[in-house]
Amino acid sequence: MPVPVDHYENFPVASWLLPKRLRKPVEAIYRFARTADDIADEGDAPAATRLEQLAAYHAELDRIERGETSSHPVFVPLAAAIRDHAIPLAPFRDLLSAFAQDVEKKRYADFGEVMDYCRRSANPVGRLMLHLYGDHDPRHLAYSDAICSSLQLINFLQDIAVDYRKDRIYLPQDELAAHRIGEMQIAQGDTRGLWHMMMHKQIERARKLLQAGAPLGRALKGRIGLELRVTILGGETILRKLHADPGCIFHDRPVLTKKDWGIMLWRGFL
Structure with missing residues (x-):
């Protein structure tokens, strides 16, 4: 995951x-x-x-x-x-x-299309890991899907500028239009207008999805539970950085630092 x-x-x-x-x-x-x-x-x-x-x-x-x-x-x-x-x-x-x-496919009309992509690009990883651990509980699979889809969404937010250079935009086109954000604004790294509002909507949706799957981190015991709790904390950490500066993706892409990893591991053991 x-x-x-x-x-x-x-x-x-x-x-x-x-x-x-x-x-x-x-x-x-x-x-x-x-x-x-x-x-x-x-x-x-x-x-x-x-x-x-x-x-x-x-x-x-x-x-x-x-x-x-x-x-x-x-x-x-x-x-x-x-x-x-x-x-x-x-x-x-x-x-x-x-x-x-x-x-x-380089553009996504709406969030439904984005989530369909996440279902195939991210969710299989979590399901494969659960299979290796011998866990086939339907609830756990649903939690895993929520976590993996959220992490994929977070990665999309981290990589808006990176993906645009590959001629890809994973932000839903209808939501960009609703916030009056065009592709030129992304190309120029322009965070004026409703950029922050649009980003905060994306961040909050990803956070809610991550929280929806978070119970899996406590349901799974041993190493896989610890690994998953740290993974969830990693997602939360990136979301906090994105929320603090929704324009950072254009000048200082948010990543996990050594300090972040130390805090995440410590919290994961709690």
Whole structure:
């Protein structure tokens, strides 16, 4: 379950909080997600090439489903993790669907469209982690979805300027229009007019969604509970920074500092 920072760097890869038995499967899942995301985002390849490469990832998942052997360096360890832990394939296909959408879709008409993207780009990560821990409680899955979607929304807010340079805007178009904010304002880093009001609406919605899933941090025991509590605190920390300066995304993108991590870990143990 990601803390809102760059890319998938926050994915708990071999974290000291993870039980040793789960480090290899989490590393395999991370490598799949990171490399697929890079196909969609990195380099100068044309859209058609990116989609072909993502289609090849889909084909590798199909090979795993059929019980066939793969020689692909990403899918050899992933196949072992899927086999050893009976991991469902649907979350991986959802992730690929979201990455392919990033190649083709650059604007989102309303919040419903944004949340549909979050359902496929973020929620699968939390569901995969819960599966590895053997937790299939429907309430816990719903909490996890709320947390992961919130963290994705927070990441969108952190990366408004970064995403715009990639010709992507994840802020709902109808809400930008309601606040009389055009793309030129984002391009110029202009926070005049109703920018702060618009940002505070986005921040509060993300905060409520994060709070809706927060009970999961106490419901889960042991290391996963601690990791999740720290993750939630990370999201709250970024939201506080965004609320204090809604224009910081244009000049001082909010990130988690060493001091923040220390406070979050301390509070996570409480």
